Amino acid sequence: xKKIIVAVTGASAMIYVQSFLELLATEEIIVHGICSDAxxxxxxxxxxxxxxxxxxxxxxxxxxxxxxxxxSGSAGYDAMVVVPCSMGTLAAIASGITSNLIHRAADVMLxxxxxxxxxxxxxxxxxxxxxxxLSAHDAGAIICPPHPGFYLKPQNLHEAAMTFSWKIxxxxxxxxxxxxxxxxxx
Ligand SMILES: Cc1cc2nc3c(=O)[nH]c(=O)nc-3n(C[C@H](O)[C@H](O)[C@H](O)COP(=O)(O)O)c2cc1C
Numbered sequence: 001x002k003k004i005i006v007a008v009t010g011a012s013a014m015i016y017v018q019s020f021l022e023l024l025a026t027e028e029i030i031v032h033g034i035c036s037d038a039x040x041x042x043x044x045x046x047x048x049x050x051x052x053x054x055x056x057x058x059x060x061x062x063x064x065x066x067x068x069x070x071x072s073g074s075a076g077y078d079a080m081v082v083v084p085c086s087m088g089t090l091a092a093i094a095s096g097i098t099s100n101l102i103h104r105a106a107d108v109m110l111x112x113x114x115x116x117x118x119x120x121x122x123x124x125x126x127x128x129x130x131x132x133x134l135s136a137h138d139a140g141a142i143i144c145p146p147h148p149g150f151y152l153k154p155q156n157l158h159e160a161a162m163t164f165s166w167k168i169x170x171x172x173x174x175x176x177x178x179x180x181x182x183x184x185x186x
Contacts, residue, residue: 004024004081005033006024006033008054009082009085009089016161019164023162023169032058034105039063063100064101081172082118083168085119090132091132092106093118093136115171116141117171147164
């Protein structure tokens with residue numbers, strides 16, 4: 001069974017991690033999670049909950065504990081999704097600085113040449129943000145800012161977020177039976 005790690009950092013747009021994990025809950029997949037301290041704070045502000053109340057994740061790791069499984073390539077994760085990804089976490093990943101378990105896990109994914117998807121969220125973007133995105137891209141990460149597929153005509157915020165979650169699902173090869181696509185009825 002596919003095994004993925006979802007990391008939550010302190011950027012706005014927590015609706016996307018909620019939506020993505022709801023999608024993962026409908027799939028045959030093992031999901032583990034890490035949430036930064038700032039991630040917990042923004043999650044509480046925007047969604048009124050903590051990371052342990054999010055769906056799909058069967059195991060949460062302490063973001064400060066480098067002895068946990070995601071710190072090693074031998075843990076065998078197929079993909080890692082950082083959603084949302086703050087500019088601080090992007091900078092750490094782009095420069096290879098591993099000061100928490102999220103940074104280390106992302107570094108491991110890159111060295112193992114496994115999928116690393118960064119749902120980078122900030123606006124507007126300064127030159128440092130743009131340079132860090134290019135560096136992370138060049139190191140093998142997929143930069144995937146949270147833009148809904150409005151051509152699929154979402155009727156509310158939840159549906160809009162799900163159109164974006166499907167895009168991440170496409171990247172990591174999920175089945176997604178209910179996924180709407182341009183040019184098809186379902
Ligand atoms: C309500 C709130 C919203 C924030 N939104 C963003 C954001 O969209 N993008 C970003 O890069 N930082 C944002 N920040 C700042 C980050 O949380 C801060 O830079 C933090 O150090 C990131 O740490 P982390 O990457 O370890 O989670 C926000 C902070 C708060 C309190």
